[in-house]
Amino acid sequence: MTAALVFVVAVCTIGVSTLVWGTVAVARLLAERRTSPRLLSPSMYFRPAEVAILIAAHDEELVIADAVAAARALVPGQNVFVVSDGSHDATVERARDAGATAWDLSPNRGKAGAIRAGLQRFRIPERFPLLLLLDADSRPRRDYLRTGLPLFTDPSVVAVAGRATTAADVPATRGGRLLTSYRERTYICTQYLHKFGQAARSADAVAIVPGFASLYRTDVLDRIDIDAPGLSIEDFNMTFEVHAKRLGRIAFHPDCAIAETQDPAVFRDYSAQMRRWSLGFWQTVRRHGIRPGLFWTSVGVFATETVVASLVLAAVVPLLLLAALAAIASRVLSGPAADVAEAVAAALPAVPFLVGLLFVDTMMTVFFCAVAPRRPHPTMVLFPLLRVWDAVLCLRALLAALGRPSDGRWKSPDRRSVAQIARADDHDGVETAAFSRRSGSGRGRTVEVGHELSA
Numbered sequence: 001m002t003a004a005l006v007f008v009v010a011v012c013t014i015g016v017s018t019l020v021w022g023t024v025a026v027a028r029l030l031a032e033r034r035t036s037p038r039l040l041s042p043s044m045y046f047r048p049a050e051v052a053i054l055i056a057a058h059d060e061e062l063v064i065a066d067a068v069a070a071a072r073a074l075v076p077g078q079n080v081f082v083v084s085d086g087s088h089d090a091t092v093e094r095a096r097d098a099g100a101t102a103w104d105l106s107p108n109r110g111k112a113g114a115i116r117a118g119l120q121r122f123r124i125p126e127r128f129p130l131l132l133l134l135d136a137d138s139r140p141r142r143d144y145l146r147t148g149l150p151l152f153t154d155p156s157v158v159a160v161a162g163r164a165t166t167a168a169d170v171p172a173t174r175g176g177r178l179l180t181s182y183r184e185r186t187y188i189c190t191q192y193l194h195k196f197g198q199a200a201r202s203a204d205a206v207a208i209v210p211g212f213a214s215l216y217r218t219d220v221l222d223r224i225d226i227d228a229p230g231l232s233i234e235d236f237n238m239t240f241e242v243h244a245k246r247l248g249r250i251a252f253h254p255d256c257a258i259a260e261t262q263d264p265a266v267f268r269d270y271s272a273q274m275r276r277w278s279l280g281f282w283q284t285v286r287r288h289g290i291r292p293g294l295f296w297t298s299v300g301v302f303a304t305e306t307v308v309a310s311l312v313l314a315a316v317v318p319l320l321l322l323a324a325l326a327a328i329a330s331r332v333l334s335g336p337a338a339d340v341a342e343a344v345a346a347a348l349p350a351v352p353f354l355v356g357l358l359f360v361d362t363m364m365t366v367f368f369c370a371v372a373p374r375r376p377h378p379t380m381v382l383f384p385l386l387r388v389w390d391a392v393l394c395l396r397a398l399l400a401a402l403g404r405p406s407d408g409r410w411k412s413p414d415r416r417s418v419a420q421i422a423r424a425d426d427h428d429g430v431e432t433a434a435f436s437r438r439s440g441s442g443r444g445r446t447v448e449v450g451h452e453l454s455a
Contacts (some may be wrong), residue, residue, distance in 0.1 A: 009356025
């Protein structure tokens, strides 16, 4: 019975979706290894000069210049546009000084509203065939377009989901390093074990084209309800719109279109961001509902599993506390009270719950360390607690999504300017460099991915 309960808890916390899409991802990798790369004609995909980059920013004076510089390393300076969404700081001035065309939008409309306004203001769909949506705290790698543009060789592809990775800038505090390391593990697991499989040609079930750094064909933007009312974030909704209106396929490959993002290093900001992301997901599911088709079935299964996993994870801590109190009471009390406490302690399945949770979490960390690659660190034992907190935030967001709608306005987490960033020691620098080499793709790899697109 104990072993069965451990298995059930493990399955509930990892989800069937992870097993299914992870298997599809492995199949894609095996298929790519069997295929010989062939050269692509340069005319088969777009050039960097045909890409516009749009950055919606709100009070981002500390990081906007770095984002513009990273953008200008990819495309001509006149292709970089910034919409300052009602900023109260020097975001516009910093963006212009860095070489972008910047517009001070007032009053602020939220990120989705700023994107829509920027598209119209700068006439981007009329002037450019492709658009890269970039967050102010994101920095695309220099090979972002070289690896991402070949994915558009398939004319059915209307969007390329950028691959997120935590910026190599290391927070100064131990708590900040814990949060960013945990976030990087989340990126690795979700993108390799979910999104890579979902992007297979036979599936086309990618649930989110992240708004931090992703590409769209501009000729589909007028059919996407970018600033749909009542949503806290736009990227889930834009992705669901692509599927709902059958606009085309969404491509993703972990070796392509990689961008670094500055994740929150303060627990308050981390919690606010996670709640906002979860709220955006539940609001989008509520807006679109579940329809016939593989994508919608996948979303429905994932949403159900998310609720179940969140309930299980949220129950772990109170269950352990109650079991511990009952065990202590059985030793401290005497007579019938002690017998009752002992019976309660024996009836509570605290140990199987804990073992199932720790087993899944350990497997996730092992996978993360192998793919990144990273060496295990003692602070990783705290990752299960962060998963429990994520579950609580997810459930709170689900309840909030059933209430009043959002207006899409947001407050960015505390940013770290270059002067505020504490660099990692030499050992961490070696690991970061190794990860960059592993994650980045050379020209040969670009050709292979561009040719295959998906298994």
